[in-house]
Amino acid sequence: MIDLRSDTVTLPTNEMKKFIINSPLGDDVYGEDPSVNLLQKKIAKIFNKEAALFVPSGTMANLISVLTHCSRGDEVILGDKSHIFYYEAGGISAFGGIHSHQLKNDDDGTIKINDIENSIRDVGNDHFPQTKLICLENTHNACYGSAIDSDYFSDVKEVANKNNLSIHLDGARIFNAAIKLNKSVDELTKDCDTISCCLSKGLSAPVGSVILGSKNFILKAKHIRKALGGGMRQAGLIASAGIFSLDNMINRLEDDHKNATILAKQLSDIKNIKININQVHTNIIFIYNRHQNISDTKLLSKLEKENIKIDYKGNSKFRLVTHSGFKKSDIESVVKVFKEILKDK
Ligand SMILES: *Cc1c(COP(=O)(O)O)cnc(C)c1O
Secondary structure: EOOOHHHOOOOOOOHHHHOOOOOOOOOOHHHOOOHHHHHHHHHHHHOOOOOEEEEHHHHHHHEEEEEEEEOOOOOEEOOOOHHHHHHHHHHHHHHHHOEEEEEEEEOOOOEEEHHHHHHHOOOOOOOOEEEEEEEEEOOOOOOOOOOHHHHHHHHHHHHHHHHEEEEEEOOOOOOHHHHHHOOOHHHHHHOOOOOEEEEEOOOOOOOOEEEEEOOOHHHHHHHHHHHOOOOOOOOOOHHHHHHHHHHHOOHHHHHHHHHHHHHHHHOOOOOEEEEOOOHHHOEEEEEEEOOOOHHHEEEEEEEEOEEOEEEEEEEEEEEEEEOOOOOOOHHHHHHHHHHHHHHOO
């Protein structure tokens, strides 16, 4: 099976499994799991933040972060294509009573600075919720996996500072952004107060995300993690996979980006696929089915019959994501299958 639905489908390598088995464990709710502690220390250092917190998922990392920044009735500024708004079951509203102010995401994943400035509420007017937080995303999943450079964050930071707001970055794929822009993650995220980062995507750990921020923030976040049921006992068993990922899986993301570029280029030569290869930035490719007689569902089922899975977004749009389980040699077979299925009949 060639599974291109997401980089979440990555499986731990044999070396990773060996590393996991040999990792020291303890009860992390007591703060006594050496592997969790090592992971948190290690990743805090990489991001040059005071502290880190290991959590079960990226969704919980974002939820805890927003709940830590905001109180009930506060307002968060975020993009209308952001993962937090679109794909996290409305958690910040459901569990935090937090109001979201959705602003247009441009194709490059940014929100116009002007739009952000204009949406910040006047303080002291009873009509308004209080703006507390700006949430950004890098790389931006739904915006073609685009990597956003640090100057944009400096501009947002200026606005945030002027208005006493914090910035949270959904950095599920921040290492992809760093590789793409040839910058360190700490340089890329220096203007963000807090960051969430997935270990279970391109970094190929089976489970886990982290939140990064100040010592105080992480202390409060840890309390909320417990309330949400995210306090895990011998969590070193999964945290150690994250340690392995940080040591071994970051630089190889470059391969995923290269494979995505090659795959996109070759798919773009197929007549009934529409694809903008200028909008392939990292490991995420969006394609459109333009075949007159092959419906989207038919395309999906035909692909599955050939042992290929891709992600359907509706309205003839599909997403393909490259990852460590997808080899360069898989490109040829995928292109061949697409060509056969989508040829004019
Ligand atoms: C995957 C993803 C998340 C959520 O991570 P899960 O571990 O699947 O909950 C958050 N933000 C972005 C941008 C993502 O791509």
